Amino acid sequence: MSEESYLTDDFLRQLINVGEVDILVGLPTHNNAKTIGSIVHTIQSGILRGFPRERAVIVNVDGGSRDDTPELVTGVSIDDLHPASNLYALRTLPAISTKYASSPTSGVAFRTILAAAELVRAKACVVMSPESTNIEPEWLSQLLRPIYDDGFDLVTPTYRRHKFDGLLITNLLYPMTRALYGLRIREAYALEFGFSGHLGSQFLGQNVWNDGTGEAGVELRFSLAAIAGKSRICQSFLGEKIRIEHHTADLVPALRQTAGTLFSALEPDFPIWSAVAGSQPVPTTGADHEVLLEPLRVNRKRLREMFSTGVAELESVFQSILSPSTLAELQRIARLGDDEFHYPAELWVRTVYEFAASYQKSVISRDHIVQALAPLFRGRVFTFLTENRSASSDDVEKNIEGLCLEFERLKPYLLQLWKSRE
Amino acid sequence: MREMIISELSQALHEIARSFAHFLPRLIVMLVLAVVGWVIAYVVRAVLRSILRLIKFDKLSENAGASQLLTHAALPSATEMLSRFVFWVTWLGIILLGVRALGILGLQEQVAKFFLYLPRLFVALFILFFGLLAASFFSRAALLAAVNANVPSPRVLSLALRSIIIVFVLSIVFEELGLAEQTMLVAFGIAFGALMLGLAIAFGMGGRDLAKRFLEKRFVRGKKEENEDELSPL
Numbered sequence: 001m002s003e004e005s006y007l008t009d010d011f012l013r014q015l016i017n018v019g020e021v022d023i024l025v026g027l028p029t030h031n032n033a034k035t036i037g038s039i040v041h042t043i044q045s046g047i048l049r050g051f052p053r054e055r056a057v058i059v060n061v062d063g064g065s066r067d068d069t070p071e072l073v074t075g076v077s078i079d080d081l082h083p084a085s086n087l088y089a090l091r092t093l094p095a096i097s098t099k100y101a102s103s104p105t106s107g108v109a110f111r112t113i114l115a116a117a118e119l120v121r122a123k124a125c126v127v128m129s130p131e132s133t134n135i136e137p138e139w140l141s142q143l144l145r146p147i148y149d150d151g152f153d154l155v156t157p158t159y160r161r162h163k164f165d166g167l168l169i170t171n172l173l174y175p176m177t178r179a180l181y182g183l184r185i186r187e188a189y190a191l192e193f194g195f196s197g198h199l200g201s202q203f204l205g206q207n208v209w210n211d212g213t214g215e216a217g218v219e220l221r222f223s224l225a226a227i228a229g230k231s232r233i234c235q236s237f238l239g240e241k242i243r244i245e246h247h248t249a250d251l252v253p254a255l256r257q258t259a260g261t262l263f264s265a266l267e268p269d270f271p272i273w274s275a276v277a278g279s280q281p282v283p284t285t286g287a288d289h290e291v292l293l294e295p296l297r298v299n300r301k302r303l304r305e306m307f308s309t310g311v312a313e314l315e316s317v318f319q320s321i322l323s324p325s326t327l328a329e330l331q332r333i334a335r336l337g338d339d340e341f342h343y344p345a346e347l348w349v350r351t352v353y354e355f356a357a358s359y360q361k362s363v364i365s366r367d368h369i370v371q372a373l374a375p376l377f378r379g380r381v382f383t384f385l386t387e388n389r390s391a392s393s394d395d396v397e398k399n400i401e402g403l404c405l406e407f408e409r410l411k412p413y414l415l416q417l418w419k420s421r422e
Numbered sequence: 423m424r425e426m427i428i429s430e431l432s433q434a435l436h437e438i439a440r441s442f443a444h445f446l447p448r449l450i451v452m453l454v455l456a457v458v459g460w461v462i463a464y465v466v467r468a469v470l471r472s473i474l475r476l477i478k479f480d481k482l483s484e485n486a487g488a489s490q491l492l493t494h495a496a497l498p499s500a501t502e503m504l505s506r507f508v509f510w511v512t513w514l515g516i517i518l519l520g521v522r523a524l525g526i527l528g529l530q531e532q533v534a535k536f537f538l539y540l541p542r543l544f545v546a547l548f549i550l551f552f553g554l555l556a557a558s559f560f561s562r563a564a565l566l567a568a569v570n571a572n573v574p575s576p577r578v579l580s581l582a583l584r585s586i587i588i589v590f591v592l593s594i595v596f597e598e599l600g601l602a603e604q605t606m607l608v609a610f611g612i613a614f615g616a617l618m619l620g621l622a623i624a625f626g627m628g629g630r631d632l633a634k635r636f637l638e639k640r641f642v643r644g645k646k647e648e649n650e651d652e653l654s655p656l
Contacts, residue, residue, distance in 0.1 A: 254655040313577050
């Protein structure tokens with residue numbers, strides 16, 4: 001098999017020792033020594049509770065930890081669970097580990113997990129994030145049960161989030177994915193998700209690994225491939241999403257993982273998304289979202305200033321990307337004061353669609369196009385924060401729904417832009 | 423005496439006539455070559471122009487920033503410029519081959535020099551084009567990074583980087599062409615040194631507070647500045 005060439009001999013030996021399994025839990029790590037022990041315990045507990053008779057394995061793929069994270073994963077004994085939880089293993093639950101690189105790369109980590117799943121012929125797989133410190137044993141069942149029992153191919157999570165958390169998802173990724181692919185998947189880019197062995201093998205065989213697009217945002221690419229391949233998809237409510245600070249530090253990598261990945265998938269998926277009209281809900285276990293409303297202090301002024309500076313300083317870049325009318329409108333609102341400033345949904349959607357079309361045409365370096373979206377996104381965030389400052393959970397949801405419908409309404413504009421290149 | 427003069431004159435006239443008769447076919451060959459060369463150069467220009475339009479060379483040149491330079495200098499588009507350049511080089515090359523056929527010793531040497539110089543000319547043009555492309559790419563990358571990091575005066579930073587790369591590229595181009603190598607080297611050294619010194623002084627004098635704030639923000643664990651990064655984008 002081709003994947004054998006990038007799996008180390010030692011890891012292959014470990015997989016051979018494990019043999020065939022029903023369930024594989026993938027755990028990508030990088031310097032997570034502080035939290036990994038309790039996470040592995042929770043995973044073990046989740047497997048013992050939900051799948052006591054199934055053959056399961058925990059596969060840790062490590063991106064060059066220097067704090068002995070892999071040793072901690074493989075060193076956690078299932079026997080430690082007994083006194084506290086009254087759980088008893090009917091089978092062994094091995095935890096194996098491999099170091100795939102000296103620095104973390106989500107694409108390579110995920111590819112290693114997929115290759116391992118294929119080799120041990122796992123029926124259902126789940127990827128867990130080592131940064132979700134509030135993980136509960138039930139998450140395993142919630143992500144695996146629809147695959148194992150109901151024949152779904154992909155289970156994406158839904159969370160309880162603060163209304164201002166995940167703004168890139170609520171203002172770009174969710175509405176655009178929904179408008180283009182026609183499925184209302186709240187978290188197409190998720191760090192915890194379940195999938196069938198069949199879907200994993202299919203994705204492993206796709207040509208996304210060598211073109212560079214398989215690196216950042218591979219999880220989103222996986223979800224989009226599942227949608228494009230007409231796989232059976234559902235959502236499962238997990239609980240509260242813990243905000244991870246060091247992941248949010250830079251907006252540009254987040255844009256690369258989401259907007260960049262989505263834009264790059266639009267070209268191969270054109271026959272699929274161009275034929276879709278409207279959107280359909282996907283089966284969901286539990287709530288499809290929950291919103292927390294506690295007050296949060298945010299420096300909105302800085303957001304607006306960065307938007308205005310970006311529009312002024314990047315004019316030459318925007319001239320290559322945006323239509324003259326969109327750019328003129330952005331320049332007009334950039335001159336407005338904090339009180340009058342408003343980045344309307346329609347303008348935001350036109351902006352994003354023009355960025356997507358320019359990405360396709362490669363009018364300048366594609367990475368530069370994605371980076372240029374950051375200041376404009378800040379302007380949109382400013383408006384979103386202003387509009388929802390004292391909004392209730394229903395109002396927030398209504399506003400997001402309104403934006404989604406705007407993305408759907410203006411989809412013909414994207415198609416028109418797309419065809420104009422030809 | 424008179425007969426001697428007439429004889430010498432007629433001999434000289436004969437010599438001239440013989441030389442001219444000897445030279446005339448070569449001249450005709452040269453003229454024919456010039457005409458044929460013009461036709462060949464014209465065809466080469468037409469083919470090259472079509473190819474460049476097909477591969478959207480103007481767009482590439484626009485991205486490289488070369489188009490803006492040409493527009494500022496009131497010159498035609500990059501495709502037109504390159505086509506014309508190749509036309510003249512081809513035609514001139516063929517004419518010089520014809521000149522070689524004339525058999526004039528001094529000229530032959532110059533013609534040989536011209537042909538030896540051609541590869542350097544092409545290499546210089548190649549370096550210039552890709553140098554401008556690199557200058558455009560890196561200055562845009564710097565501009566975007568500076569804007570997204572909220573660094574003051576991002577356009578100045580980008581322009582400075584672009585200027586440094588262009589000066590560097592031009593110095594290589596001149597060196598490749600063998601034009602005023604020493605002057606260019608000294609000029610580049612002075613310009614680059616002055617720029618670096620200027621930046622060092624500017625950062626040293628004007629950037630003390632900025633550096634202090636940066637270091638404090640980076641290393642001192644105090645009250646965290648309230649910013650948009652507290653909002654998780656994902």
